[in-house]
Amino acid sequence: MKFISAIALVLILFSGNVAAQAGFGALFFDGNVVGTVVPPAAMPMAGKDPIYPIMGGAEGQLPVAGTGPGDTDYHGGKWAVHVVVWTMEVEPYLLTSEEEVMDAYYDGHVSITRVMEADFKCPIQRKPKG
Numbered sequence: 001m002k003f004i005s006a007i008a009l010v011l012i013l014f015s016g017n018v019a020a021q022a023g024f025g026a027l028f029f030d031g032n033v034v035g036t037v038v039p040p041a042a043m044p045m046a047g048k049d050p051i052y053p054i055m056g057g058a059e060g061q062l063p064v065a066g067t068g069p070g071d072t073d074y075h076g077g078k079w080a081v082h083v084v085v086w087t088m089e090v091e092p093y094l095l096t097s098e099e100e101v102m103d104a105y106y107d108g109h110v111s112i113t114r115v116m117e118a119d120f121k122c123p124i125q126r127k128p129k130g
Contacts, residue, residue, distance in 0.1 A: 024036065024125070028062050029068040030098075035125050036122050040079075041120060041122070042119075044116065045119060047119030048078045048080055049073075049076075050067065050080050051079040052082050055084065055085045058092045061092070064095055064097060065098070068124050078121050080114070081115045081119055081120070082115070083113045085113070
């Protein structure tokens with residue numbers, strides 16, 4: 001049951017609706033919006049590339065990829081899910097890179113929890129149409 005809930009969380013984060021057909025989603029990578037293909041494929045406990053879904057973030061917040069195409073440590077979007085939650089004392093602000101996520105963590109603005117059951121594969125594909 002926990003595994004199904006984790007996959008549902010990932011699907012909701014990356015698509016406006018949870019549809020059976022593949023579509024396109026978006027996330028932040030190094031301060032830029034990049035595209036992904038959704039729905040993703042489940043890979044529980046097998047993620048290598050850090051990804052940070054941000055719960056209760058600022059308007060316009062997307063998940064943040066910690067690595068991507070062109071990085072030597074990118075494994076093709078085999079995402080290791082690290083859920084980010086804002087502390088009660090802080091008004092959420094936009095986070096667009098792994099560096100910003102980690103700065104917010106070290107400043108005590110967010111907590112980060114590794115959720116291995118939610119790991120999935122979903123490669124970064126393209127810039128979303130805009």
